[in-house]
Amino acid sequence: MANDTAKQPLLSGFLDPAPQTNKKDAPKRRRLRRCRSAPLAEKVAMYLVMYLGVGTLCFYLVRNQIVGEKTDGVLDAVYFCIVTMTTVGYGDLVPSGVPTKLLACAFVFTGMALVGLVLTKAADYLVEKQEILLVKALHIGQTIGQTEIRKEIEINKVRYKCFVVFAFLLLLIVVGTIFLFAVEKLNLVDAFYCVCSTITTLGYGDKSFSTKAGRVFAIFWILSSTVCLAQLFLYVAELNTESRQRALVKWVLTRKVTTVDLEAADLDDDGVVGAAEFIIYKLKEMGKISQEDISLVMEEFEYLDVDQSGTLSASDIMLAQSSQRWK
Amino acid sequence: MANDTAKQPLLSGFLDPAPQTNKKDAPKRRRLRRCRSAPLAEKVAMYLVMYLGVGTLCFYLVRNQIVGEKTDGVLDAVYFCIVTMTTVGYGDLVPSGVPTKLLACAFVFTGMALVGLVLTKAADYLVEKQEILLVKALHIGQTIGQTEIRKEIEINKVRYKCFVVFAFLLLLIVVGTIFLFAVEKLNLVDAFYCVCSTITTLGYGDKSFSTKAGRVFAIFWILSSTVCLAQLFLYVAELNTESRQRALVKWVLTRKVTTVDLEAADLDDDGVVGAAEFIIYKLKEMGKISQEDISLVMEEFEYLDVDQSGTLSASDIMLAQSSQRWK
Structure with missing residues (x-):
């Protein structure tokens, strides 16, 4: 099939990541792939804003059919929307009328689908961007080129993603616990218990955010921490698959x-x-x-x-x- | 590379799903792959039983530190364990002491990981088995061979899986609603609302299972319905990926x-x-x-x-x- 003289170009073609004949295509393709996830992440963010907008409006309009610990009309509507879409469901605010109950059912299903989209499209994109910072931080004090960063990320992609998400999650847990302790006046165990009950979407509801400041914080914190934990589980599963795949390749x-x-x-x-x-x-x-x-x-x-x-x-x-x- | 006379074996090797030179390996490999998921599913089932065993024992021992609507000691412990591991978290039973709160935190994390395992390993295996029944049902009245069934499943694999899980989920929704209506004496809207709130793991907790019979039913129903909905989301995502992949292949x-x-x-x-x-x-x-x-x-x-x-x-x-x- 190939003779001695033909061997050199053959091998260079195989071993070089950007073979000669493809060289002009390679950067184009990479750019295409990089660009594809950015608008997707933006699209998902847009869906999220739309969902929260519609949700807030709906739940604000039926606010008289929602019973429980209330603070401010609009704030409670956003908070209820977030607690419902992430399936935390504390139960500190619950729908009481028939239309509101059915509305909540509709919102939890669409919310789940949306969180799924965030997990598979937007979160991954954000984590990938953080990876570059992580690699730079690991090589602090050394001069490291773009190519080396890219190469190191390529090899340890999933492991670094796990690390980034885990670090974020720890930060969110600490911040959440301190906030519940300082603002909602829970003791430290209760604060940690409420944090765990929230990020896992368990939401027993015996401890939750009941002050105005607490609910403003909760709107941002609940969404990011539940997504963060779910994403960590996804990455760990990916890491597991990858290491099994690597073992097979090695064999x-x-x-x-x-x-x-x-x-x-x-x-x-x-x-x-x-x-x-x-x-x-x-x-x-x-x-x-x-x-x-x-x-x-x-x-x-x-x-x-x-x-x-x-x-x-x-x-x-x-x-x-x-x-x-x-x- | 190949001349005219060599072409026939080349093509037969490529086009025949079990090429001549591989024929003796092919059935062996298939058997291997089929066998691999069965023990995995069994292993996951074993983990589940162990988890529930340990969970029940723990929560039974600390039953005095769990407050709320109680029925029977052991039954409540199993029910609390299921409600926690699936992250439904109604809040009809909540831990009150420090050790119990921390125990609940530990159980919800491990429970989430276990449910993830059930979703990726065991549930898929069970659904695949049901697919064969579905294809047989679709061809009722016709004589259809094992090979044809296998072929049809191979082509529409993910679509049939979606269908099977969706049918199961509908059945679970109907059964759950009727049960809550008949046994827990909820009105139909409340029963449906409680079903939706449970299968999505929202669990506001304003409506839940409070009778003895209800909790026995809930133990089986909550686990299967939450897994069923999550699996449906996974299959829909898979279907989406597959159809994009198919479009790319076609292009x-x-x-x-x-x-x-x-x-x-x-x-x-x-x-x-x-x-x-x-x-x-x-x-x-x-x-x-x-x-x-x-x-x-x-x-x-x-x-x-x-x-x-x-x-x-x-x-x-x-x-x-x-x-x-x-x-």
């Missing part, structure tokens, strides 16, 4: 290659295994690609290979595209 | 292949693109494999290709493995 790459493997990898049955054939065989073994993926692309290959030579050349492409596409 | 396979593509796909720079090279290029474009994956395998390839011919043969393997592994 696939270090186990002995036998002649049986060579036979199986030799797709064109020419008695030897080319680099590309070997790559496909190993990636399939790692579970990164499936036979179905391969079959799909092969159909396209067969269609393009008009002269049925088993390889594609420029003339194949011209022939295939000048004839009408027949499927 | 990659139907867009015009240009000579620029050929140049980029030609890894060994021999002027033509072989089937394996084409597959790697397209799968990379689909985002299924990354340059990093390819580079890793290429290192292994280079190491094995002792005679540096650019291809692996049986003699390469023997040479590589007789010499000491140097990395």
